[in-house]
Amino acid sequence: MEINAIRKEFRKFQNIQHYNDLTSNGINLLPFNFKRLNSGRELIISMFGDYLIVPDGTVHNLVKKNIDKITESLHYDLLSNHIISDSDNIKSLELLANRYRAKKTNAFNFAQLHIFVITLRCEHTCQYCQVSRVSQNKEKFDFSHLNLFKGINLMLASPENDITMEFQGGEALLAFDLIKDAISYTKEKARLANKRINYVICTNLAPINSEILEYCKLEKILVSCSLDGHEELHNENRKRPGRNSYSLVEKGLNLSFDIVGRENVSALMTTTTLSLEHPIKIIDEYRKFGFNSVFLRPISPYGFATKNKNSNYQTDEFIKFYSKGLDYILELNRQGEYFKETYTSILLKKILTAFSENYVDLMSPSGLVNSVIVYDYDGKIFLSDEARMLAQMKDFTFQIGTVNDNWETLLANPIIEKIGDAGVNDYMAGCSTCAYNIYCGADPVLHHATQGDMYGFRPDSSFCQRNMSVLDIIFDKIDTESDALEIFKSWVNNE
Amino acid sequence: MVVLLQKSVYKLEAIRNTIYWFSKNFEILLSEDGDFFEVTSDEFNDSDRKEFIKSLNDFSLREQINIETKDVKNLVVSKAFYPELIKFKDIGEFDDPINILKRNGN
Amino acid sequence: MNEEIKLSWKGKTHLSSSELFVGRVLSKKTKNQEISIILEGKDLKTNKFELFYLNSADGVEGNSLYDIKGLNDIEVNDVISIKKFKARSVYRTKSNNNFIFATIRCNSNCLMCSQPPLDVDDTLENYLIWDYTIDLLVDSPKHLTITGGEPTLLGEKLVFLINKILAKFPDLLITILSNGRMLALESTIETLSFVESRKNVVFAIPLYSDVYKVHDHIVQAKDAFHQTCLGIHKISTLGFPVEVRVVLHKLSNPRLLSLSKFIHKNFPFIYHVTFMGLEIIGYTKANKSELIEENTVMAEENLLASLKFLASWKYNVSIYNTPLCHIPESLWSYAKQSISDWKNSFKPECDKCLIKKDCSGFFTWNIKYAEVKPFLEKV
Numbered sequence: 001m002e003i004n005a006i007r008k009e010f011r012k013f014q015n016i017q018h019y020n021d022l023t024s025n026g027i028n029l030l031p032f033n034f035k036r037l038n039s040g041r042e043l044i045i046s047m048f049g050d051y052l053i054v055p056d057g058t059v060h061n062l063v064k065k066n067i068d069k070i071t072e073s074l075h076y077d078l079l080s081n082h083i084i085s086d087s088d089n090i091k092s093l094e095l096l097a098n099r100y101r102a103k104k105t106n107a108f109n110f111a112q113l114h115i116f117v118i119t120l121r122c123e124h125t126c127q128y129c130q131v132s133r134v135s136q137n138k139e140k141f142d143f144s145h146l147n148l149f150k151g152i153n154l155m156l157a158s159p160e161n162d163i164t165m166e167f168q169g170g171e172a173l174l175a176f177d178l179i180k181d182a183i184s185y186t187k188e189k190a191r192l193a194n195k196r197i198n199y200v201i202c203t204n205l206a207p208i209n210s211e212i213l214e215y216c217k218l219e220k221i222l223v224s225c226s227l228d229g230h231e232e233l234h235n236e237n238r239k240r241p242g243r244n245s246y247s248l249v250e251k252g253l254n255l256s257f258d259i260v261g262r263e264n265v266s267a268l269m270t271t272t273t274l275s276l277e278h279p280i281k282i283i284d285e286y287r288k289f290g291f292n293s294v295f296l297r298p299i300s301p302y303g304f305a306t307k308n309k310n311s312n313y314q315t316d317e318f319i320k321f322y323s324k325g326l327d328y329i330l331e332l333n334r335q336g337e338y339f340k341e342t343y344t345s346i347l348l349k350k351i352l353t354a355f356s357e358n359y360v361d362l363m364s365p366s367g368l369v370n371s372v373i374v375y376d377y378d379g380k381i382f383l384s385d386e387a388r389m390l391a392q393m394k395d396f397t398f399q400i401g402t403v404n405d406n407w408e409t410l411l412a413n414p415i416i417e418k419i420g421d422a423g424v425n426d427y428m429a430g431c432s433t434c435a436y437n438i439y440c441g442a443d444p445v446l447h448h449a450t451q452g453d454m455y456g457f458r459p460d461s462s463f464c465q466r467n468m469s470v471l472d473i474i475f476d477k478i479d480t481e482s483d484a485l486e487i488f489k490s491w492v493n494n495e
Numbered sequence: 496m497v498v499l500l501q502k503s504v505y506k507l508e509a510i511r512n513t514i515y516w517f518s519k520n521f522e523i524l525l526s527e528d529g530d531f532f533e534v535t536s537d538e539f540n541d542s543d544r545k546e547f548i549k550s551l552n553d554f555s556l557r558e559q560i561n562i563e564t565k566d567v568k569n570l571v572v573s574k575a576f577y578p579e580l581i582k583f584k585d586i587g588e589f590d591d592p593i594n595i596l597k598r599n600g601n
Numbered sequence: 602m603n604e605e606i607k608l609s610w611k612g613k614t615h616l617s618s619s620e621l622f623v624g625r626v627l628s629k630k631t632k633n634q635e636i637s638i639i640l641e642g643k644d645l646k647t648n649k650f651e652l653f654y655l656n657s658a659d660g661v662e663g664n665s666l667y668d669i670k671g672l673n674d675i676e677v678n679d680v681i682s683i684k685k686f687k688a689r690s691v692y693r694t695k696s697n698n699n700f701i702f703a704t705i706r707c708n709s710n711c712l713m714c715s716q717p718p719l720d721v722d723d724t725l726e727n728y729l730i731w732d733y734t735i736d737l738l739v740d741s742p743k744h745l746t747i748t749g750g751e752p753t754l755l756g757e758k759l760v761f762l763i764n765k766i767l768a769k770f771p772d773l774l775i776t777i778l779s780n781g782r783m784l785a786l787e788s789t790i791e792t793l794s795f796v797e798s799r800k801n802v803v804f805a806i807p808l809y810s811d812v813y814k815v816h817d818h819i820v821q822a823k824d825a826f827h828q829t830c831l832g833i834h835k836i837s838t839l840g841f842p843v844e845v846r847v848v849l850h851k852l853s854n855p856r857l858l859s860l861s862k863f864i865h866k867n868f869p870f871i872y873h874v875t876f877m878g879l880e881i882i883g884y885t886k887a888n889k890s891e892l893i894e895e896n897t898v899m900a901e902e903n904l905l906a907s908l909k910f911l912a913s914w915k916y917n918v919s920i921y922n923t924p925l926c927h928i929p930e931s932l933w934s935y936a937k938q939s940i941s942d943w944k945n946s947f948k949p950e951c952d953k954c955l956i957k958k959d960c961s962g963f964f965t966w967n968i969k970y971a972e973v974k975p976f977l978e979k980v
Contacts, residue, residue, distance in 0.1 A: 002599075006592045007720045011710055013888070019817035031564040031571070033557060047568060050866055063559050076856065080811040080863050090567055091586045091813075091827040097574035098834050099867065104575065354869045426572075433512050433557050459519030493914050582787075586831065587824030589783055591708035591754060592720040 021087035026065035027075075028085045030096075033435040034059045035472075037479050048099040049350060049438045050081040053479055103356050103438060107365045111373040112358070114155045115166045115385060116182065118143050119175035120377055124204055124240040126226075128270055142175050143182075147379035150403035152186050154381075155373075156193045157407060163190075166200040166224075168385075170377075173207040183219055200224055202268075204238070204245065205252025213259035220264075223256050225249060227267040227289070229275060229282035237272050253289055267291055271298055276317050279325035287332075287339065294329075295342035296322050298466060315462045319469045326473065333487045340491035347467075347474060348492050350439045360384060361463070362441040366423025368398070379403040381410060383419070386445045398445055419444045422454035430458030436471045496539040498547065500532045509554040510534065517547060607674045608690040612655070612666030621645045622653050622664065622683045623691065623730050625737040629677055636672040640681055642737065645729045653683060680734045691734050698744050701731050703752035703759065709780045710821035711807075713848060713892055714884040718750050728758040732765070741770035746778060753783040760795045767798045774801055776844070781806035782825055784832030790839060799840040803872065806833055807846045809853045811863035819852050833868055842872035849900065849923070850879045850892040857903040861910045874916055876904060878923040880964045901929060908932055925960045926974040936961065948973050 031047035042059055044052045054074065061069045062084065070078075078084045082096060090096075120141035122129075143151075155163065165186060167179050183199060190197045199221040208223075216223055228234040231246040238245045256265045267289070269275070269282060279296070286294045298318045325341065332339045349357045360367035368383040375381055379402045382388040387398030400413040422444040425431035434440070443463045447456030458464045477484040500510060510532055514523050517536075521543070524535040539547070574581045590598060624642020638655040654665035657672050666688060675681070680692035692699050704727055707718035745766070752759055759777075767773060781804065783789045796802060806829060810816040813826040837843050845864055847853060853860070864871060879885060885892055894900045904920075911918045912935075919937045920928060928936055936959075947962045954960070954975035 003592060003596055003720060006595050010592050010595075010720075011718075013710070013712065013821060014818070016814055016818040019814040019823055021814065029560055029563050031568040032560065034553075036553070047571065059556055059560075063556050063563075076812045076815075077859070079813065080859055081866075086813070091824065092830070093567070093570060093583050094574065095827075095831050095834055095867065097571050097578070100571050101575040107576075354866050430515060433554065459516055489913060585786060586827045589708060589786060589828065591706050591718070591751070593706055593722050594708075594754075 021085075022067070023088065025088055027062070027067055028088060028090070029062060030082050030085055030090065032083045033433070033437065035435040035475075038476055039479050041479060043435065043475055043479070044078075044081075044083055045435050045438065046082045047438065048082055048096065049103055049354075050083070051351060051475075052077055052081050052083065053475075054078075099354065102354050103350075104365070106356060106358065106363045106367065106370050109370055110159045111371055112160050112162060113164045113166060113360075113372040114158075115168055115372065115374045116143065116148070116151060117374065117377045117388065118148075118167045118169060118172050118178055118182070120170040121174045122170040122204075123174075123206065124171065124238055124245060126238045126270075128237070128272055141170070141377060142178060143375075143377045144379070145178075145181065147403050148178065148182055149185055151375040151379070151381075152182060152189065154375075154403060154407065154410075156186070156189050156195060158373075161195050162198075163195055164198045164200060166202065168202045171204055171207065172201050173203045173212060176207070176212055180215065183221075187219075198222070202226075203252075204240075204249070205256075206240065206245070206248045208252040208255065210255065210259060213256055216256075216264070217260045221260075223260060223265045225252065225256075225265070225267050226270065227253075227285065228269050228272075229278055230285045233274055233278055233281070234285075236274055237270065257290070262290060268295055269297065271296070271318065271321070273317075276321045279321050280328050283325055283328055283332075283339075287337075292338055293340045293342050293345075294325075296325050297343065298462070315465045315469075318466065319473075322470065323473055330477070330481070330484065330487055333490070334483065338490065338494070343470065344474065344488075345491045347439055347471060348488050351474070352489060352492050360441075361443055362439070362467075364423065364425040364437075364441050366419055366442050366444060368419050368423060368444070375403060381405070383415070384445055386449070390445065390449055395449075397448060418454060422447075428455055430461075430464065434468075436468060439471060440467050496536060496544060498534040498539075498544060499528075500534065500551070502530050502532060505532060505551060505555060506558055507532070509551060509558045512554040512557070513547060513551045516550065606693075607671040610655070610666070610669045610671060610688045612669035612686055612688065614666050614686045620647075620684070621726065621729075622651070623733050623737075624653050624681060624683075625739075626675060626677050626679045626681065627652075629672075629675060638672060638675055640683075642680075643733060645726075645733065655681075655688060678739055680737050682730050691730060692738065692742070694740070698746060699742050701745060701747040701762065702749065703727055703747055703755050704750040706754050707749060707751040707780075708754065708782060708822065709751065709825060710884075712819055712821060712852075712884060712888040713850060713879060715880040715882050716748070716750065717883045724755050724758065728755060728762065731762055735762070735766050735769060738766075738769070741773055744774055744776070746776045748778045751780055751783075752777055753779050753789060757792050757795070760792055763796050763802060767801055771798065771801075774803070776803045776805050778805050780820065780822075780825065780829060781832035781836070782822070782828040784836045785828040790835050793836070793841075794839055796841075800842065803842045803844055804833075804836050805844040805846050805875070807848065808833075808860065808864070809847060810856055811860045812856065815852065815856070830867065833871075837868075837870050843868070843870075844873040844875060845871055846875050846877060848877050848879055849894070849904065851894045851896075852891060854894055854896075854900040854903055857900075857907045858910060861907040865911070865914055865916070871916065873919065874911055875919045875921055876907070876923075877921045878927075878964065880922075882964070905929055905932060908935055922961055922964060924963060924973065925956055926954075926976065933959075950975050953977060 033045055035043045037043050037053065040056050042054050042056060044054055044059065058070065058074070067075070079086065082092065085092070155165065172179065179201065186197055199219060201216065201221055202224045205225045226238065227249055228237045234246040234249065235243055253265065267286065275282065283294055326344065329339050329341055346357045346359045346362060349355060358371060360371045363371060368387070372384050373381065374385055374388050376388055380391065380399050381401050381403065382391065383398045383400060390397065391399060398415060400415060401410040423442045425437055425440060425442045428442065431437055431440070431442070444454040446463050447461060448454045450462065451457060451460065478488070510525065514525060514534065517523055521536045521538045526533045526535070570581070622642060622644050624640035627639045627641045629636065629638050635658040637657070640653040640655065642653065643650050651664060654661050655669060655672060656665065656667040657669055659667055666683065666686060676693065676695055678694045679690065682689050682691050704724045705719045705721060706724065710718065763775065808816065808829060809819045816826040817823055833843055845868065847857070847860065864874060879892060908918055918935055920932065920935045921937055923936065925933060925936060946964070947957065950973050951957050951962070956976050
């Protein structure tokens, strides 16, 4: 008797109204923020990075619970994107916690990028260089073997099992023998520690030759070079005796493509005031060499950059440069050529997928320590490349120790706790109310360098201005250029 | 120019957030007078005032969203970083009629 | 031309018949159009090993069913269960996809359920049948699907069966068709954590909408959407691959693309997304007007957009049980042959079709509702 009654009730077909959670209390908001688009529409971004472009007045209706002013289709989209809940008790809490954790996986990692400044020697005198220029003869500006092996031991003692070991300089290849020693030492120890190491050498390509490249091929080393743009611009930015940096890069690139293969060669540009006049030419230069991406990077205000007037520029000018470049790149894509802007792609991954991206400057909690560690030629250890550049100007705030320390000591350095606070944008002034919070990061080092305060006053922050402008441009295009979204997607899902 | 903002309409947090961003280009003073907040800036013209109010309205909306959702936000962040410390209730009913019967002691 | 295969038989029995017998086919003899089959197995109640006889004509003394039609589909080494006067196919050696029928119980009540639930506790009996069947299996099945009702209602018995069969056949792939709801419970996850080779077990879980009440309405269970979504997360965390299944009908078609985007954002780890044609059998017949799609143009457009979206993000996507003449040519690469060979059928007109051999055909019970457009010219 009992079972029949239960059964009957359980198995009776109900209509959709029976499953409605909406009560007289109205809809409930989930954490989200919003921005107004130029078109007049509103951009809503949930705490988890889901975005929705909605009609003007929607946010006001949501806050005032005017559910009758919201169409069923919009209501469903808002539910689907975790912006509202019909039920008073939020039934998706645990799912949402998982979504949030996916955006913050960086916080659970330790540094995966270990940068070794193998030498300070360099024969270029690039105007924006943050490294002390030291001539070729001073052997005391190379990493000593003892310190190098201590640094490598530290790297291999850290918890991550997939590590990238990057050699920088000065000009790293001037210390090629030292690099070879470093790699053979690392290989042996990494095998025992069961770690996988990827190697990268950053070079201006002037010293490159077949012997070096054959070695790179053998050890599967990625070659990362500097290419600032067309010949005139490149040589002006990157002076060297003979004024022929560009032709050496050209020669070096072609040789590298031949020996290690295109997929193992990448190029990075640095922007100067001169660069800002030539976005199209720079992009065309990259296309000429067969690259299908360019990283339109602003220069960090560290080292020689601040001393050299030519590198002084306004963020506004950079944004104009970036915008022109992006428009040109989108046009190329429309004509069937796959070409992407790297910084945009990093942000797009955060916008279009459930994941975050492993790029130091766009992490919150900050990517210092969680993402990168820098071992300087003299054995000092810094929290990031920029932190080391500050040290060039005698500011050692972000040095955590030397290769003679162990991790316990290094991580106990008080600066780590300080950046733990200043490196999280969720609750910082200016950031906590920003719609782009979930896509952005924090940069305690930059703010310390430019404003004397790790937290930074956002309205004056070049970091904030740049990210906000780039994101504004991205969402404006998604909103108003009908094919922009598909092109943007292709930059993220073709990895 | 002085902008008078009724305390019953505009909350201090929203006003502060708006001033934070405007202080890049303007010198702004904030004071109270009875039922009103007073936002004073010698450099404001009519167009600036309009922009300020627009921005303030948006920050007010954000503040209201924040007040309503900060508990959920804290729960989500806590669960994300300390999954073992927080357990949520099971969502609704899972049983079929046989299990319902067993539950009721049959 | 009906290619349906017989899976259950009724016969007459003598008084001394076994209560619940499970056995493997030892021999199959045909004489003068009459078939006689000998099974070797055990009575699950008494645990006695014995023989059982199935005859299309007269019976013999002892355990037997006689006067049975349609014995021809039975092969040597098949496993059959017999209860009172009914015989049921448990395992077919010739099939590419065998089913472990876990239970007829279910905690949902889907509008389009093809196997309507009964509130009868058959979990122990089904467990005992399969516990013994695993012993009887000679060669590894090619693929095994655990279905029901709702298999997770078997509790730890489900884990026993899975571990037992994977211990015997370590390369076997198993798919569990589950509504995923109980996977939101810590207790279920705790139980399933005892499955040893998790990578061999795929959970195929239906999700019909990105909107909670649309999904709940389709599966006729309150909070099912939230339970299933969380269940997908938790079962994935344990290391089981997860497949999301969407049955295409009037209630799920309108927001198909939104559902695809929801999957991409919330289940990016998903192993496979499958879109399935509607089976007009079981509950579907009672809910025809709500389920059978009328706006086929919109439905096809949405399916195309959804497949394009998911494929562009590199998800593994398939369409099942929808004939090629019902799918735009641009989507043919996603269409897979039916996974249930015993459910396949074609209409007589299909014989003329040039691409019949690549087509999944129809669900047998859909045939009378189906329209076909055979491809007579080279495509």
